[in-house]
Amino acid sequence: MPCGGGDGRRRPAMRSKCLIREAKEPLDAAGGALTLSRCSHGETVATFDTRDGIKRRISLGKRRLLCDTSSKKQKKKAQTTSELPEELVLEILVRLPVKSLRRFKCVSKAWRTTISDPSFISSHLKRSASRWEQNPSLLITPHTLDRAVQGQNWPTTFSSNIRFYQWQQGAPKARLVHGMDFAGEFSSVCVFAHCDGLVLLPTDTNVYLFNPATRDVLTLPESNRNKRPGIIVLPVGFGRDPRTGLYKVARSFFRSRDPETGMYNMGMEVCTVGGGGAAPCWRETASDQPYPVEAWVTTQTTVKGGMYWIIDKRHLKPRPHAILRFGLEDETFGVTRLPDELDPGDDDFFHLDVMGGELCLTGSHVGEPDEHPLIIWALVEDDDDAQRSLWEQRYRINVTDLFHPLALLPNSGSGSAMMIWLSHKLYCYDLRSNELTVVCELERLRYERHRTGSFRSAQRDAYFFNVIPYTESLVSITD
Numbered sequence: 001m002p003c004g005g006g007d008g009r010r011r012p013a014m015r016s017k018c019l020i021r022e023a024k025e026p027l028d029a030a031g032g033a034l035t036l037s038r039c040s041h042g043e044t045v046a047t048f049d050t051r052d053g054i055k056r057r058i059s060l061g062k063r064r065l066l067c068d069t070s071s072k073k074q075k076k077k078a079q080t081t082s083e084l085p086e087e088l089v090l091e092i093l094v095r096l097p098v099k100s101l102r103r104f105k106c107v108s109k110a111w112r113t114t115i116s117d118p119s120f121i122s123s124h125l126k127r128s129a130s131r132w133e134q135n136p137s138l139l140i141t142p143h144t145l146d147r148a149v150q151g152q153n154w155p156t157t158f159s160s161n162i163r164f165y166q167w168q169q170g171a172p173k174a175r176l177v178h179g180m181d182f183a184g185e186f187s188s189v190c191v192f193a194h195c196d197g198l199v200l201l202p203t204d205t206n207v208y209l210f211n212p213a214t215r216d217v218l219t220l221p222e223s224n225r226n227k228r229p230g231i232i233v234l235p236v237g238f239g240r241d242p243r244t245g246l247y248k249v250a251r252s253f254f255r256s257r258d259p260e261t262g263m264y265n266m267g268m269e270v271c272t273v274g275g276g277g278a279a280p281c282w283r284e285t286a287s288d289q290p291y292p293v294e295a296w297v298t299t300q301t302t303v304k305g306g307m308y309w310i311i312d313k314r315h316l317k318p319r320p321h322a323i324l325r326f327g328l329e330d331e332t333f334g335v336t337r338l339p340d341e342l343d344p345g346d347d348d349f350f351h352l353d354v355m356g357g358e359l360c361l362t363g364s365h366v367g368e369p370d371e372h373p374l375i376i377w378a379l380v381e382d383d384d385d386a387q388r389s390l391w392e393q394r395y396r397i398n399v400t401d402l403f404h405p406l407a408l409l410p411n412s413g414s415g416s417a418m419m420i421w422l423s424h425k426l427y428c429y430d431l432r433s434n435e436l437t438v439v440c441e442l443e444r445l446r447y448e449r450h451r452t453g454s455f456r457s458a459q460r461d462a463y464f465f466n467v468i469p470y471t472e473s474l475v476s477i478t479d
Contacts, residue, residue: 090114094123098213098472118245121474125196132471136407136419137168138426139177139199139212139470140442142462143189154232155463156188156204164199164212165447166470169409169419169428169439173455176448178212192466193238195302197473200238200249207236207249209273213472220249220271223282228254228264235293235309239302241328247273247477248328250307251282252293263315266292270331273477285331291316291324301352303359305329306382308336313348321347325382339377339391341365355405361391362405373398376405398434403427406469421467442467 093101093115101124105112114120144159160182165174186203193200201208207220226234235252249271254264268289269282293309301308309324321344325334338347343364350363359379364372374397381390395418397403403422418429419439426440442465446455 090120094120094127098474101474102214115474116476121476125471125473125475128197128471128473132469134410135168136409137166137470138406139194139466139468140165140167140174140445140447141192141466142442142447142458143464143466144458144461145463154188156232158187158189158463160184160186162201163447163450164210167440167445173446174448176450178210178215179450180217182208188232190233190236192468193236193299193302194468194470195239195247196475197471198238198247198475198477199468200236202233202236204232207251209238209249209477211473211475211477212470214474214476216476216478218273218280218477220273221279221281223251223253223269225255225267225269225282225284226253227256231295235295235299237299237302237307237309237326239305239307239328241272242305243329244275246275247475249273250326250328252289252309255288261315264292268326268333274475274479287333289324289326289333290335291320293324299352301354301359302328303354303357303379306334306359308352308359310348310350310352319347323352334382336379336382337389339363339393341375341393342377343368349402351402351404353404353406356408360394360405362397362402372400374400374402395431397429399429399436404467406467424462424465426467 093104093111096104101115105115141162141164144161145155146157146159149155149157161179162182163179164177166177167174186205188204190202193202197211197213199210199212201210206222209218209220210216231254237250238247239250240247251269251271252266253269255267257264266289268285270285271280271282273280289309292312294312299307299309305328307326307328309326311320311322311324313319320335321342322335322337325336326332327334339361342350342361343366346364350361353360353362361377361379362374363377365375375393376395376397377391378394379389380392381388383389395405397418397420399420399422401422403420406419406421406426409417409419409428416431418431420427420429424442425438426442428437428439429435430437442458443462444457446457448455
């Protein structure tokens with residue numbers, strides 16, 4: 001059948017059969033189990049058992065949902081009596097993985113319209129995020145070099161072959177979600193930014209935006225505002241504007257150099273993606289950022305409409321004990337004070353991450369000895385007007401090397417364990433016993449090969465890995 005339903009005629013029996021068949025297993029893992037039963041008098045009832053204990057029953061009448069009749073008379077009867085109620089169809093569709101929904105767009109024009117509707121996309125994303133909290137998954141991208149060049153601070157010989165692999169704890173293999181070869185369009189890559197299942201890849205030439213689940217790719221337009229030569233990758237961030245729901249890429253650039261201090265003034269440009277409007281383009285913010293930000297740093301920390309950047313303090317006197325905040329709604333800058341307990345000697349040696357919907361800072365506590373545990377603080381209040389920032393100390397981790405916290409693991413006893421990423425390994429840290437266990441060695445993990453479907457390990461071919469929390473979504477980046 002052509003995509004979109006061909007002649008537009010309705011095929012209820014076929015849609016019911018493929019929908020129930022596709023929904024059977026995903027529904028069990030999506031926070032609500034679907035059960036179809038037939039009463040003694042022939043009535044079919046759909047029952048939803050949700051995780052919060054609520055049961056919903058929908059009567060389908062005397063319908064033959066999974067008819068597989070042989071006679072034309074029976075087939076005709078099945079087509080006229082087997083269509084599912086719209087409410088039940090939506091309840092099932094919103095629980096399905098993106099791969100299934102991409103296929104179901106071709107079942108009928110009505111389904112294509114439903115699955116493409118912004119409200120459906122939003123509902124599907126919320127359910128995917130809820131499912132992720134119960135069973136976190138990660139997106140892993142190994143980056144290899146075409147050749148090694150001595151003396152480079154950061155390689156400029158990266159392969160332009162990008163692969164996204166999905167991995168869940170305990171799995172011996174990582175499944176290929178999407179891959180693309182950019183045929184030499186860039187030669188250097190940096191750390192990913194991500195939001196709502198979308199992934200931003202900054203390179204030395206272009207900035208690319210992916211939705212790995214739908215396999216959409218968008219190359220952002222070029223910009224010539226940067227005036228500082230020799231910068232391979234500019235500081236970049238990505239997030240969603242809470243007011244409009246549109247996604248924005250923010251990039252810092254070097255405007256001009258002060259002849260007395262030798263420092264560069266920095267500006268910020270923004271590119272809005274999606275919304276069905278004009279083609280994406282870069283535009284400057286109304287005001288420049290008050291502090292320079294660390295070059296090469298991709299901000300992965302967009303929380304509640306705010307994008308947080310690490311300040312470059314090398315030439316600043318006095319050194320601000322703060323990070324820079326960029327509001328995606330009004331595109332203005334603010335300053336967020338760092339935790340008072342953060343060691344001033346290490347106030348530029350910390351990580352910013354998002355965990356549990358909160359901005360988390362991992363660093364050293366003041367007054368600790370050299371071989372000291374690391375502290376994770378969470379930002380609970382950030383008031384630009386009052387110039388007040390409130391951080392709470394959440395976790396004390398007996399690990400001395402700086403790491404990235406990825407997720408709290410719900411299946412380990414009331415969230416008593418945390419998954420962390422350090423170098424080329426993923427660990428499970430028991431918050432009660434302080435035991436650290438390797439759960440995945442990224443170099444030894446077996447990755448699904450493109451086209452062949454076989455699996456092989458990265459061994460030592462990978463120069464570094466991008467690892468981000470991954471929630472699949474239907475969000476469009478090409479409309």
